[in-house]
Amino acid sequence: MSRFSPYFGEFGGTYVPEILVPALDQLTEAFESALDDPEFHQELGKLLKHYAGRPTPLFEATHLSPNPLVRIFLKREDLVHGGAHKTNQVLAQGLLTQRMGKKEIIAETGAGQHGVATAMVAAMLGLKARIYMGAKDCERQQPNVYRMKLMGAEVIPVHSGSGTLKDAVNEALRDWAANYDSAHYLLGTAAGPHPFPHLVREFQRIIGKEAKAQMLEAIGRLPDAAIACVGGGSNAIGLFADFIEEKDVELVGVEPGGEGLDTGKHGAPIHLARTGILHGMKSYLMQDSDGQVEESHSISAGLDYPAVGPQHAYLAQTGRAQYVAVTDDEAIEAFKTLCRAEGIIPAIESSHALAYALKRAAEATKEEVLLVNLSGRGDKDLNTIMTLEGLQ
Amino acid sequence: MSLYNALFARLKANNEGAFIPFLTLGDPDLETSFEHLCLMVENGADALELGMPFSDPVADGPTIQAATLRALGAGTTPTKALALIRRLKDKYPQLPVGLLTYANLVFAAGIDQFYQDAKAAGVDSVLVADVPIKESAPFVAAAKAAGVAPVMIAPPNASEATLKAVAELSEGYVYLVSRAGVTGTETAAGKPLGHIIDTLKRFESAPVVLGFGIGEPSQVRAALAAGCDGAISGSATVKAAERSPQALARFVEGMKAASR
Numbered sequence: 043m044s045r046f047s048p049y050f051g052e053f054g055g056t057y058v059p060e061i062l063v064p065a066l067d068q069l070t071e072a073f074e075s076a077l078d079d080p081e082f083h084q085e086l087g088k089l090l091k092h093y094a095g096r097p098t099p100l101f102e103a104t105h106l107s108p109n110p111l112v113r114i115f116l117k118r119e120d121l122v123h124g125g126a127h128k129t130n131q132v133l134a135q136g137l138l139t140q141r142m143g144k145k146e147i148i149a150e151t152g153a154g155q156h157g158v159a160t161a162m163v164a165a166m167l168g169l170k171a172r173i174y175m176g177a178k179d180c181e182r183q184q185p186n187v188y189r190m191k192l193m194g195a196e197v198i199p200v201h202s203g204s205g206t207l208k209d210a211v212n213e214a215l216r217d218w219a220a221n222y223d224s225a226h227y228l229l230g231t232a233a234g235p236h237p238f239p240h241l242v243r244e245f246q247r248i249i250g251k252e253a254k255a256q257m258l259e260a261i262g263r264l265p266d267a268a269i270a271c272v273g274g275g276s277n278a279i280g281l282f283a284d285f286i287e288e289k290d291v292e293l294v295g296v297e298p299g300g301e302g303l304d305t306g307k308h309g310a311p312i313h314l315a316r317t318g319i320l321h322g323m324k325s326y327l328m329q330d331s332d333g334q335v336e337e338s339h340s341i342s343a344g345l346d347y348p349a350v351g352p353q354h355a356y357l358a359q360t361g362r363a364q365y366v367a368v369t370d371d372e373a374i375e376a377f378k379t380l381c382r383a384e385g386i387i388p389a390i391e392s393s394h395a396l397a398y399a400l401k402r403a404a405e406a407t408k409e410e411v412l413l414v415n416l417s418g419r420g421d422k423d424l425n426t427i428m429t430l431e432g433l434q
Numbered sequence: 435m436s437l438y439n440a441l442f443a444r445l446k447a448n449n450e451g452a453f454i455p456f457l458t459l460g461d462p463d464l465e466t467s468f469e470h471l472c473l474m475v476e477n478g479a480d481a482l483e484l485g486m487p488f489s490d491p492v493a494d495g496p497t498i499q500a501a502t503l504r505a506l507g508a509g510t511t512p513t514k515a516l517a518l519i520r521r522l523k524d525k526y527p528q529l530p531v532g533l534l535t536y537a538n539l540v541f542a543a544g545i546d547q548f549y550q551d552a553k554a555a556g557v558d559s560v561l562v563a564d565v566p567i568k569e570s571a572p573f574v575a576a577a578k579a580a581g582v583a584p585v586m587i588a589p590p591n592a593s594e595a596t597l598k599a600v601a602e603l604s605e606g607y608v609y610l611v612s613r614a615g616v617t618g619t620e621t622a623a624g625k626p627l628g629h630i631i632d633t634l635k636r637f638e639s640a641p642v643v644l645g646f647g648i649g650e651p652s653q654v655r656a657a658l659a660a661g662c663d664g665a666i667s668g669s670a671t672v673k674a675a676e677r678s679p680q681a682l683a684r685f686v687e688g689m690k691a692a693s694r
Contacts, residue, residue, distance in 0.1 A: 055569055056566065056568055056569055057537050057564045057565060057566075057569055058492075058564055058566060059492070059493045059563055059564055059566065059587065059589075060566040060567065060586070060587045060588075060589045060592070060596070060611075061587075061589035061590075061591060061611060061614060062566075063566045063567070063568065063596070064591050064592075064593070202499065202503075203489070203490070208490065212490055212491075212492050215492045216492060216495070216615075216616045219492075219493070219614060219615050219616055220614050220615035220616065220621070221614070222591075222614065223614070317541075318538050318541060318542065319536075319537040319538040319541050319564070320490060320538060321490075321492075322564075324541075327538070329538065329542065331542070332511050332512050332513075332539065332542060332543075333488075333512070333538040333539045333540075333541065333542025333543065334488065334489040334506070334539075335489045335490050335538070
């Protein structure tokens with residue numbers, strides 16, 4: 043009997059062609075046996091420490107806060123090797139790939155951060171990697187495409203559909219259906235069919251676990267709110283996991299509001315709260331009245347996805363976490379603010395979480411401590427910013 | 435007696451197998467699509483398997499994916515797709531018609547409502563490409579309540595327990611997948627899956643129809659020789675329809691001839 047239910051309330055499940063079910067069952071078995079295996083934890087712990095550079099610091103951004111009543115702490119996942127939290131769980135899935143006796147990894151990537159992390163770990167563990175990336179994302183994230191290739195991964199641009207993450211996931215699933223015997227599908231976020239939402243959460247849980255201990259050490263108590271951006275939702279669920287039972291800590295997920303929630307050009311499925319089935323899971327999904335999946339929009343390739351991990355849908359529905367949206371413009375403004383205030387260039391993804399924290403801090407009338415997950419660094423986004431500024 | 439039962443009984447009496455071509459509804463547009471469907475019936479198709487176009491068809495390869503995009507581009511909605519089937523069934527009331535769709539289209543309509551609408555349109559069976567046995571309960575229950583046959587997929591890597599469940603749940607026919615991967619003739623069908631066919635028959639399944647990578651008359655003969663009751667051809671049929679109505683007619687005629 044599996045220790046994790048495939049469902050979070052009504053969300054989750056295993057909506058894949060029958061042919062992929064044995065591969066998912068095999069992964070569930072490998073994942074659960076690894077969780078019980080001290081040797082696995084030891085090996086993963088060693089890699090997290092010496093390869094990825096954990097624990098990451100918790101930094102109080104004293105110049106950033108617009109209000110003396112509000113203290114803002116940044117969990118520095120941007121300092122993980124590879125430049126984002128993605129490395130954490132990719133290391134674990136790399137080890138699981140070996141545990142299942144497989145030699146190849148299939149992955150999909152939006153902003154390229156998951157692709158880079160996958161390429162890194164594949165190179166380090168001696169695995170072959172094929173990485174699907176929307177053609178539009180290949181354009182906006184060229185440095186990451188080059189990084190992946192440098193590390194020996196094959197990058198396959200996907201031209202179908204909107205040429206973004208959703209279409210890359212479709213292609214990765216097709217590849218997996220043909221090659222499940224030899225290849226592991228290394229999913230990048232806490233979404234998709236069971237067991238991925240649990241698996242990715244368990245291996246990203248380290249973000250919140252460290253942050254919790256670091257907050258206690260820094261101020262002797264937990265923060266009032268833990269804030270993270272939500273595309274598929276892996277950095278957010280990693281931050282939230284250890285705080286879910288801490289009822290005094292508010293959990294806030296920040297969705298990409300794109301050009302505005304009322305424009306239709308956004309990537310905020312939780313805001314719409316319309317349940318659907320895509321990429322193996324039942325969750326909130328952007329779709330038309332017939333059930334055709336709509337294209338999402340965000341200035342951040344990493345958040346440009348029309349669905350969200352099922353546990354976030356559940357946390358939203360039950361009210362344990364609240365989800366807000368931040369527009370492209372607000373995220374860019376927050377990006378620039380952090381650069382100037384603290385000398386840290388954040389990913390545009392993380393800038394969404396920052397934008398919410400800044401807005402909240404500006405309006406605060408009482409003392410408050412905000413914990414923001416700085417999920418990645420912004421080097422990869424410089425092209426986007428320079429284009430916006432008319433510099434290229 | 436369901437139309438599938440009648441069909442397979444008649445074919446068995448004649449010592450024939452079934453040839454079931456697949457096309458995407460509304461490809462390239464609704465009128466041409468209707469002409470293609472009629473053409474296939476007139477040229478010997480025993481039953482039809484018809485795809486309801488979905489924006490993210492992950493179980494399909496490039497040929498059917500492209501057909502889906504054309505159909506959606508021409509404004510095909512689930513309502514219009516079902517209306518097309520209604521027209522077809524009014525013309526050929528004895529023709530078994532299967533619908534192939536994806537979970538979100540069923541879910542968006544409301545699972546019960548979807549199957550009731552399908553029944554009203556004259557649909558005999560529904561296969562949901564991304565609903566495996568472990569998620570099938572509400573879909574199968576709604577299908578049975580509406581009087582539509584739920585068709586389940588038996589993949590080449592299925593365990594005996596899965597095959598038993600497929601045999602128990604699937605009505606009309608069982609869709610046997612010939613090989614790993616998605617639809618398409620880019621990869622030909624794998625070796626005949628004798629042990630899977632035997633297991634399904636041992637569990638008294640509905641007739642077994644082989645699909646994925648079937649594009650040649652010789653493959654229809656091989657499928658029947660291996661113990662299948664018929665064969666489905668999707669991507670090759672779509673490609674024939676892309677060429678010309680004449681090519682589609684000749685293709686169906688040739689594939690049907692191989693089933694005799």
